[in-house]
Amino acid sequence: MTTRRTFIKQTGALGTLSILPFTSSLGNFQERAQVSPNSKWSDGSRLVVSISMQFESGGQPDNAESPFPQNMEKGFKDLPAETWYQYGYKEGIPRMLDNWDKLGIKVTSHMVGSAVLNNPQLAKEIVERGHEAAAHGMNWSKQYNLPYEEEKKFIQDGVQAILQATGFRPVGYNAxxxxxxxxxxxxxxxxxxxxxxxDLSRDEPFIIKVKNKDFAVIPYTLRCNDIQLIAGEHYSTDQFVRQVKMEFDQLYQEAAIKRRQLSISFHDRIGGTPQMVNATEQIIRYMQQHKGVSFKRKDEIADLILKDETAIRE
Known part of the structure; x- marks a missing residue:
């Protein structure tokens, strides 16, 4: 248990750090900080980075939201918008896969079932290249309003599509x-x-009870998310790089005394563009310069936290 004296010492160290130049103070702080046994990642990582690669394109409904004005007359298909989505599986994911290989990291791909059925070879390639296939529903329909059995079938159908195409049975879910x-x-x-x-409530994974059994929550992000920042807020790639680096710097600092996870999310037709893949390489190379940073698939994070007796439980 953390005593008040220990707490004051730790927060005092953090307070001192906050008034010093970050680049010059970080190394000394890392040496001085007393790391609580309850804050360590069990594999020895200082900070874990969790990257999502959403595989959604090809499974979208007709006239889905796109960068084009939402002013199509009823009864007509938005053909240019369809090509924007096609970019996701024709160019975006293949480019990101090559980038992950170059950077030497593995990610989690949240796959929409209908997108997988339309491009099964690409889904299979993602898994064959060492990445995790996670479930993302059967299609783009909402599920929160479905009766129990209908929602269960909706989830099962998406799982079956992934299993059929990749041979991998998903253990993670994203609605x-x-x-x-x-x-x-x-x-x-x-x-x-x-x-x-x-879930957006924490910057580290935690455990909840579901049907009286442990279930892991691996928090997602809207702060370091291309669909929110690039497509939604119209950030430039430079702004995106700066925002993610700032997020990393703060979490890396906190990780000296507390278990921390950084999440980043990329979507096939956005994160797979040339400029965004270039930006991603800058971000990852920057993180890889720091000691103790590891990149993990979400199923790996779940396995770690479910076995960790010091994990937060809610």
């Missing part, structure tokens, strides 16, 4: 726009999932 329903977690536990990511 459309994170909007799970009251029954979702019970269904996931019933179907043998280990974790979900539809």
């Amino acid at each position: 459309n726009w994170l909007r799970r329903g009251e029954n979702t977690l019970n269904i996931l536990q019933e179907l043998g999932f280990k974790y979900h990511i539809d």
